[in-house]
Amino acid sequence: MYDVLSQDIMYLHGVGPKRVKIFNKDLEIFSLRDLLYYFPHKYIDRSRIYRINELEENMAAIQIIGQIKLLTEVGIGRRKRLEAIFDDGTGVIRLVWFGGINYIKRQLKLNMDYLVFGRPSVFNHEINVTQPEMTLLNKIPAIDHLAKLRPVYSLTESMRNSGITSSVIEQMIGDVFAKLNNVHIPETLPEYFRAKYDLIGLEEALREIHIPSDMEKVRQAERRLKFEELFYVQLDILNYADLRSKKYRGFVFSKIGPHFMTFYNEHLPFKLTEAQKRVIKEIRNDLGSGLQMNRLLQGDVGSGKTIVALMTMLIALDNGYQTCIMAPTEILAEQHYATVKRLLGDMDVKVALLTGVVKGKRRAQILEGTLSGNVNILVGTHALLGDIVSFRNVGLAIIDEQHRFGVEQRAKLWQKNDSPPHILVMTATPIPRTLAMTVYGDLDVSVINELPPGRKSIKTLHYYEENEEKLVNLVRREIETGRQAYFVFPLIEESEKSDLRDLENGFEHICELFKEMKVAKLHGRMKETEKNAVMDAFKTGEYNILVSTTVIEVGVDVPNASVMVIMNANRFGLAQLHQLRGRVGRGADQSYCVLVTGYKISEISSRRLEIMVDSTDGFYIAEEDLKLRGPGLLEGTQQSGIIFNLKIANVIKDNDLLVLARNAAQELLKADPDRNSPANVVIWRQMLQKHKTTVDLSNIS
Numbered sequence: 001m002y003d004v005l006s007q008d009i010m011y012l013h014g015v016g017p018k019r020v021k022i023f024n025k026d027l028e029i030f031s032l033r034d035l036l037y038y039f040p041h042k043y044i045d046r047s048r049i050y051r052i053n054e055l056e057e058n059m060a061a062i063q064i065i066g067q068i069k070l071l072t073e074v075g076i077g078r079r080k081r082l083e084a085i086f087d088d089g090t091g092v093i094r095l096v097w098f099g100g101i102n103y104i105k106r107q108l109k110l111n112m113d114y115l116v117f118g119r120p121s122v123f124n125h126e127i128n129v130t131q132p133e134m135t136l137l138n139k140i141p142a143i144d145h146l147a148k149l150r151p152v153y154s155l156t157e158s159m160r161n162s163g164i165t166s167s168v169i170e171q172m173i174g175d176v177f178a179k180l181n182n183v184h185i186p187e188t189l190p191e192y193f194r195a196k197y198d199l200i201g202l203e204e205a206l207r208e209i210h211i212p213s214d215m216e217k218v219r220q221a222e223r224r225l226k227f228e229e230l231f232y233v234q235l236d237i238l239n240y241a242d243l244r245s246k247k248y249r250g251f252v253f254s255k256i257g258p259h260f261m262t263f264y265n266e267h268l269p270f271k272l273t274e275a276q277k278r279v280i281k282e283i284r285n286d287l288g289s290g291l292q293m294n295r296l297l298q299g300d301v302g303s304g305k306t307i308v309a310l311m312t313m314l315i316a317l318d319n320g321y322q323t324c325i326m327a328p329t330e331i332l333a334e335q336h337y338a339t340v341k342r343l344l345g346d347m348d349v350k351v352a353l354l355t356g357v358v359k360g361k362r363r364a365q366i367l368e369g370t371l372s373g374n375v376n377i378l379v380g381t382h383a384l385l386g387d388i389v390s391f392r393n394v395g396l397a398i399i400d401e402q403h404r405f406g407v408e409q410r411a412k413l414w415q416k417n418d419s420p421p422h423i424l425v426m427t428a429t430p431i432p433r434t435l436a437m438t439v440y441g442d443l444d445v446s447v448i449n450e451l452p453p454g455r456k457s458i459k460t461l462h463y464y465e466e467n468e469e470k471l472v473n474l475v476r477r478e479i480e481t482g483r484q485a486y487f488v489f490p491l492i493e494e495s496e497k498s499d500l501r502d503l504e505n506g507f508e509h510i511c512e513l514f515k516e517m518k519v520a521k522l523h524g525r526m527k528e529t530e531k532n533a534v535m536d537a538f539k540t541g542e543y544n545i546l547v548s549t550t551v552i553e554v555g556v557d558v559p560n561a562s563v564m565v566i567m568n569a570n571r572f573g574l575a576q577l578h579q580l581r582g583r584v585g586r587g588a589d590q591s592y593c594v595l596v597t598g599y600k601i602s603e604i605s606s607r608r609l610e611i612m613v614d615s616t617d618g619f620y621i622a623e624e625d626l627k628l629r630g631p632g633l634l635e636g637t638q639q640s641g642i643i644f645n646l647k648i649a650n651v652i653k654d655n656d657l658l659v660l661a662r663n664a665a666q667e668l669l670k671a672d673p674d675r676n677s678p679a680n681v682v683i684w685r686q687m688l689q690k691h692k693t694t695v696d697l698s699n700i701s
């Protein structure tokens, strides 16, 4: 059957090569189908026409009908704008355009009736409408739509500049439906299934979402399209998880042997917390189950994930397998390496470090040791993922601070052995359970919900820049008792010169403030070897103060440091502030986190700082963060294409629907385990088709 919807959009009415290019480039819209899946973000009741003398400030978008009496370009250069004096008989207002002036000017005609659509605002005590959409009243479709609820589509800058308005898209979509004529859009969910979950048909849904009869219909259409979207993602994840567990036997780590026992009895430097014990037990169960482990370990900063990782690795060694642990930065890898070596002491375990800076002969040696099985624990950065790194027999891979790694990178770990190794992913970013299952597939979650005993909760203070003395006194007092301090400067882009200058100036200033102290500097542009040298020296107490960018954000562990000063704290996000604060309070003494800002900060920044001062609970902070940012932006999920690839559903807002879709997928797999029931042909075919366009989720976790 010929698929009308696969036709190129260039065959649509009024769409020339220039516009086609913009649709291709800006929105990845090529075919009629792509266009139909470009959904409006809101609807506006355009049945009402206002009179100019009724207009007020703070109105939503409105429509007026009248004529342009005068058209002029005002200003020069980048400030240039186009202004029209617009008259409807009841009054006169100014219409203003800032972008796409040349195009718009060419289109507009004086003394003709226009339908104007836009938002009134007040400028110089006058009502203006900026960037209004103009439709000549003799153009039929506009009149046609007048009495209707109309969709509003998002536009990009270049769309605006070449005259592609929301109405243009609306007309294109109208043209798609006209082209379809009597051809029906193939349904993607079987009827029995739609009845079961109360979903309207696909064709109806697509029509109503673009050309709505009323808001109730829009709601039904959205529900159907969102459900479908979430359902196929979930089905894909569960289907592959299911196939995977059938195909691969997990390595069975049945023994708790001498490595684990020796460590537990002779080397453990502290008593494990109950939460640590519980998590180790959960992991042990997985490792012995015969299935491949895919576990996410969540634990707030400082909750003691590292020791859990090490003990898990020892279980692997006891069962004759190699293991590796991967960290997101060189500093962190270096630190893990040192920690692991220190904790193991004289135990007979060969640990090696592989990062980008390990070169030459040493690198060759480590690679060889890894291949021969001589290396038991390989610690490293993403350098571990390189094809050149081959193990003799790797049975477990641990990923620390997972949110720094991309999906595809994680997938590479799977190929490091004939059967995929057990995977443990550790993160300090609390991710709601339902979100975790959407993003990471069929992943089990363990939580360390308790900090080691005797920790004094960190005191968080908000100081103003103008009040430097207070800050200096606090830091000096701590250093005089033998403690150390961090000063962190925001560096949004490590490459931004101005930010680096902030750090340099800050460094000089701090050196002056603390003349008698030893102050070191650390930033991402330094060579790895330099960075490591500075970090080591700070660790051994050679420096009192470390002035740094956020390169120290994740995982750095110097228990003697008791003050974290965060400069321009208003420029950091909550998750980052929390991570940074987690660098102190790692010993038993009182620690401090000082958030420094100017007097003038935005309301949202001020709220963030308030949250930080109030709480040290990472889960609470993550929740508040979510409220402030709105959904879809939860840190730790940006790299997951899955959230961005969703066109209509939102995994946080549409949580109920997500759970329903997941259950539906689960039920379907149970009811049709051979995936061959005639009733579900449509579903299985659709799943395969969609799968081609998504990441191979089976390999993520």
Ligand code: ADP
Pocket: 270, 271, 272, 273, 276, 299, 300, 301, 302, 303, 304, 305, 306, 307, 428, 452, 453, 555, 557, 559, 586
């Ligand atoms: P994170 O979960 O942030 O990676 P770490 O594993 O770095 O935390 O542990 C933070 C600090 O707490 C380390 O200095 C570690 O030695 C210490 N620690 C971990 N577990 C315990 C425990 N059960 N009792 C006391 N100290 C602990």
Ligand code: MG
Pocket: 305, 306, 400, 555
């Ligand atoms: Mg850690």
